[in-house]
Amino acid sequence: MMQEKDFLWLASYMKDTYGIDLHKKKEIVEGRLEPYLHRNGYVNYQVWMEELKKKTSGRLEKELVDLLTTNHTFFMREFLHFDYMRQVVLPYLKRKEEKRRDLAIWCAAASTGQEPYMIAMLLREYFGLDYDAWDTQVLATDISEEALRKAVKGEYSREQIQELPDQWRRRFLKKMPDGEHFVVTDDIKSQVIFRKFNLMEAFPFRRKMHVIFLRNVMIYFDAKTKRELLEKIYEQLLPGGYLFIGRTESLERNYVPLEIIQPSIFRKPG
Numbered sequence: 362m363m364q365e366k367d368f369l370w371l372a373s374y375m376k377d378t379y380g381i382d383l384h385k386k387k388e389i390v391e392g393r394l395e396p397y398l399h400r401n402g403y404v405n406y407q408v409w410m411e412e413l414k415k416k417t418s419g420r421l422e423k424e425l426v427d428l429l430t431t432n433h434t435f436f437m438r439e440f441l442h443f444d445y446m447r448q449v450v451l452p453y454l455k456r457k458e459e460k461r462r463d464l465a466i467w468c469a470a471a472s473t474g475q476e477p478y479m480i481a482m483l484l485r486e487y488f489g490l491d492y493d494a495w496d497t498q499v500l501a502t503d504i505s506e507e508a509l510r511k512a513v514k515g516e517y518s519r520e521q522i523q524e525l526p527d528q529w530r531r532r533f534l535k536k537m538p539d540g541e542h543f544v545v546t547d548d549i550k551s552q553v554i555f556r557k558f559n560l561m562e563a564f565p566f567r568r569k570m571h572v573i574f575l576r577n578v579m580i581y582f583d584a585k586t587k588r589e590l591l592e593k594i595y596e597q598l599l600p601g602g603y604l605f606i607g608r609t610e611s612l613e614r615n616y617v618p619l620e621i622i623q624p625s626i627f628r629k630p631g
């Protein structure tokens with residue numbers, strides 16, 4: 362069992378560093394940490410925490426983040442956003458950026474890659490023969506290195522891809538030699554740049570974004586963290602730019618003057 366003071370230290374550390382509020386999730390934290398401690402030969406929480414606090418190699422911290430983030434995601438999640446992209450956002454951007462032909466789209470909690478790859482598939486399909494004339498590379502970030510490693514590999518089981526439209530499956534995924542797994546084509550892979558990035562940090566991106574996907578990550582944050590993040594997101598959006606959040610999430614618009622289009626779709630006036 363983890364002592365209360367150790368749990369509080371860990372929960373505060375996760376919240377201060379990554380925004381993830383675990384204060385009410387002691388059971389989940391223990392459920393994930395205990396097998397890890399056991400596997401790695403730590404006799405108790407204290408020994409492990411002392412090593413973690415020393416921050417000697419960064420490995421323990423990285424593994425902690427991998428353990429305590431929830432990377433659950435899937436293809437076709439909240440497809441209404443992709444429909445909205447196809448019907449409204451992309452036609453608008455195609456007109457607006459006709460001269461520069463350069464889009465800036467950021468998937469800010471990309472997890473194991475399904476979401477940014479779908480964005481890339483949609484762009485590929487939408488721009489059709491014009492595709493090569495446009496720069497549509499998607500920036501995809503996450504804090505979990507393990508999730509990002511899987512994302513870069515782009516390998517998914519038959520079950521994981523089954524909800525994708527047939528046409529996309531055939532066009533954008535290749536069957537692997539085992540016959541049970543599928544890998545995203547190099548063409549689609551080359552359209553997504555994966556980077557490790559902690560949303561709690563100041564945004565280092567020079568470019569303002571046309572579209573930001575920030576789906577199903579704010580649910581782990583407390584109100585203050587969410588507010589500070591939204592202020593940065595607002596600044597990072599171009600005027601007229603769009604923000605998508607998860608459908609079960611809410612956004613406190615007293616802090617940022619985003620226009621609401623649907624409960625999970627917002628737009629920066631401009």
Ligand SMILES: C[S@@+](CC[C@H](N)C(=O)[O-])C[C@H]1O[C@@H](n2cnc3c(N)ncnc32)[C@H](O)[C@@H]1O
Pocket residue numbers: 378379380381430431432433434435438469470471472473476502503504505508558559560561575576577578581607
């Ligand atoms: C539940 S997944 C959501 C994935 C995808 N956006 C979706 O909607 O299916 C949440 C992701 O947010 C990431 N995350 C949590 N805190 C983060 C932070 N401070 N900075 C960047 N990513 C974070 C986690 O690692 C995890 O992969």
